[in-house]
Amino acid sequence: MPIFSAIQLRMDLRSLILLLVVSSGLLILLSTLSAARQVQRDALIESTLEGNQVYATRLAKTLEHYLQDAQYALSYVANHMEHSPEAVREATQRLQQQNHYFNSVFRVDAEGRVISIWPAHLQYMEGQLLNTAGNHAALTQQQPMITPPYVSKAGNWIIQMSYPIKDAQGHYQGYLGGSIYLHDGPLQRLIDQHPFQNGTYVYVVSVQGQLIYHPEPQRIGEFAPQNSVVRQLMQGNSGSQRLINTQNIDMLAGYVALPSLGWGIVVQRPTQKTLSSLDMLMQDVIKHIAPLILVLLPLLWWLARSISAPLERLADNSLDMGSKSCIPQLQAVSGWYYEAQRMKQALLLGISATQEQLRQLKVDAHQDPLTGLYNRRGLEKALNELAASNQCFSAITLDIDFFKQVNDIYGHLQGDRVIQTIAQVMREQAKGKDILCRMGGEEFLMLLPQTSLSDACIVAEHLRHEVERHRPIPDQPLSISLGVASYTSASPYSPEQTLTLADQALYTAKRNGRNQVVSSPPLNSEPNA
Numbered sequence: 001m002p003i004f005s006a007i008q009l010r011m012d013l014r015s016l017i018l019l020l021v022v023s024s025g026l027l028i029l030l031s032t033l034s035a036a037r038q039v040q041r042d043a044l045i046e047s048t049l050e051g052n053q054v055y056a057t058r059l060a061k062t063l064e065h066y067l068q069d070a071q072y073a074l075s076y077v078a079n080h081m082e083h084s085p086e087a088v089r090e091a092t093q094r095l096q097q098q099n100h101y102f103n104s105v106f107r108v109d110a111e112g113r114v115i116s117i118w119p120a121h122l123q124y125m126e127g128q129l130l131n132t133a134g135n136h137a138a139l140t141q142q143q144p145m146i147t148p149p150y151v152s153k154a155g156n157w158i159i160q161m162s163y164p165i166k167d168a169q170g171h172y173q174g175y176l177g178g179s180i181y182l183h184d185g186p187l188q189r190l191i192d193q194h195p196f197q198n199g200t201y202v203y204v205v206s207v208q209g210q211l212i213y214h215p216e217p218q219r220i221g222e223f224a225p226q227n228s229v230v231r232q233l234m235q236g237n238s239g240s241q242r243l244i245n246t247q248n249i250d251m252l253a254g255y256v257a258l259p260s261l262g263w264g265i266v267v268q269r270p271t272q273k274t275l276s277s278l279d280m281l282m283q284d285v286i287k288h289i290a291p292l293i294l295v296l297l298p299l300l301w302w303l304a305r306s307i308s309a310p311l312e313r314l315a316d317n318s319l320d321m322g323s324k325s326c327i328p329q330l331q332a333v334s335g336w337y338y339e340a341q342r343m344k345q346a347l348l349l350g351i352s353a354t355q356e357q358l359r360q361l362k363v364d365a366h367q368d369p370l371t372g373l374y375n376r377r378g379l380e381k382a383l384n385e386l387a388a389s390n391q392c393f394s395a396i397t398l399d400i401d402f403f404k405q406v407n408d409i410y411g412h413l414q415g416d417r418v419i420q421t422i423a424q425v426m427r428e429q430a431k432g433k434d435i436l437c438r439m440g441g442e443e444f445l446m447l448l449p450q451t452s453l454s455d456a457c458i459v460a461e462h463l464r465h466e467v468e469r470h471r472p473i474p475d476q477p478l479s480i481s482l483g484v485a486s487y488t489s490a491s492p493y494s495p496e497q498t499l500t501l502a503d504q505a506l507y508t509a510k511r512n513g514r515n516q517v518v519s520s521p522p523l524n525s526e527p528n529a
């Protein structure tokens with residue numbers, strides 16, 4: 001047997017309904033969760049990108065103001081500074097200590113020699129030629145500027161801000177400079193003023209693609225032009241995007257270019273961190289749905305059972321459609337829904353019709369169609385019942401005399417009428433429990449339960465007389481010959497042999513001249529009539 005049909009046979013309607021409902025429910029739930037997750041995910045990514053860009057814009061403005069303020073403070077002091085060594089020292093000290101813009105402030109002459117520097121621990125450099133990238137840039141350009149990041153003498157990544165100093169004739173006299181640490185300095189305090197708990201961080205990049213600030217200090221000074229956001233900033237573009245960064249991490253970045261400084265600010269958050277809240281949200285949703293499912297499952301089971309139960313009972317009860325209890329049992333099944341009700345009605349109609357046909361078949365099998373009396377099969381059944389109940393009975397066999405003549409003279413239809421008349425007379429003479437039978441042709445038999453031979457002979461004589469009286473064919477006299485025998489518990493003959501005795505008596509009656517009753521044994525020799 002193919003596997004599929006084997007499975008089909010085992011699967012009942014209840015399991016099918018459950019399977020269907022549970023699987024479609026799960027499918028709907030999963031697709032809803034998946035769609036909700038997708039929508040939520042897109043919204044989260046969108047809002048994170050937007051939030052990062054807004055924050056980058058705000059930070060850019062703050063940074064721009066900060067550096068403008070620092071530049072202004074530097075220019076103001078440079079423009080108003082006295083040239084005496086004490087005045088220069090006091091000015092550098094005040095600028096460094098009061099405003100907190102710079103990690104160090106220094107006055108450098110036109111050759112690049114340090115005239116004054118603050119804080120105090122750097123004063124060993126005074127009088128020395130300053131050999132830094134910032135110094136070279138300031139001396140070369142001789143205008144207000146901010147350098148790209150470089151490593152200071154003390155080994156720190158810094159940027160240098162400088163403002164040129166000129167005498168009354170406009171001759172270049174050196175510059176006033178300030179250094180800003182790119183890590184652990186005012187820049188970091190400014191950028192990290194709002195610490196993030198959610199994995200978000202900020203970095204600052206120059207138009208050359210060099211990291212000016214990064215929370216991992218070892219990365220400051222690194223060039224990252226392969227980073228797509230850095231590339232956008234190098235072209236002066238602002239915006240937001242999802243990207244894989246140089247560390248191969250999926251990021252959501254908002255970025256803003258600061259053309260006035262030649263810098264770009266990037267605020268970014270790992271995508272995975274953003275989406276982790278989504279997983280928690282989904283877990284919450286499932287936690288809320290799970291009890292509902294637990295309540296629903298038994299309900300579904302009950303529903304599936306209620307749907308399948310009437311069909312199961314209809315099927316079970318229909319198996320025994322021949323039994324009398326079948327119809328009442330089917331009627332007791334509650335067909336609470338349309339299809340079950342229709343199936344119940346169809347089964348009741350079908351089984352009633354089948355039972356009626358069976359009944360008719362049984363009747364037909366035991367009945368002679370011309371007279372309505374029992375046929376030979378009916379006789380057998382009646383005889384078996386008599387034998388089973390061990391009842392005594394008498395048998396009268398009878399045969400129409402010269403019936404062939406009737407058929408020959410008047411035809412078979414008239415012959416049939418005569419046969420029906422004999423049957424009618426037998427019915428009229430019979431009592432309630434008497435069994436009437438047409439054995440075939442014009443031969444009949446009467447079984448009289450609980451009747452002695454002498455009483456049976458009286459009945460036989462009545463029959464003979466009544467037949468003689470009837471004239472179904474007016475000009476044709478009608479008579480019958482009869483043989484009678486009896487069966488009792490003391491009888492040496494079986495019930496079947498008793499019928500043979502009656503038959504033999506009938507032949508005797510025929511031989512003796514017909515139209516008479518002969519008993520076996522003859523009446524005067526009956527032992528106990």
Ligand SMILES: Nc1nc2c(ncn2[C@@H]2O[C@H](COP(=O)(O)OP(=O)(O)OP(=O)(O)O)[C@@H](O)[C@H]2O)c(=O)[nH]1
Pocket residue numbers: 399400401402403404405407411412413414415416419440441442510514
């Ligand atoms: N009309 C009709 N005739 C039948 C039927 N069955 C048998 N017969 C006829 O009954 C006749 C029986 O004839 P026989 O057996 O010679 O007996 P009989 O003429 O009655 O003579 P005895 O019995 O010796 O008195 C035959 O002609 C059969 O054709 C039937 O159902 N209808």
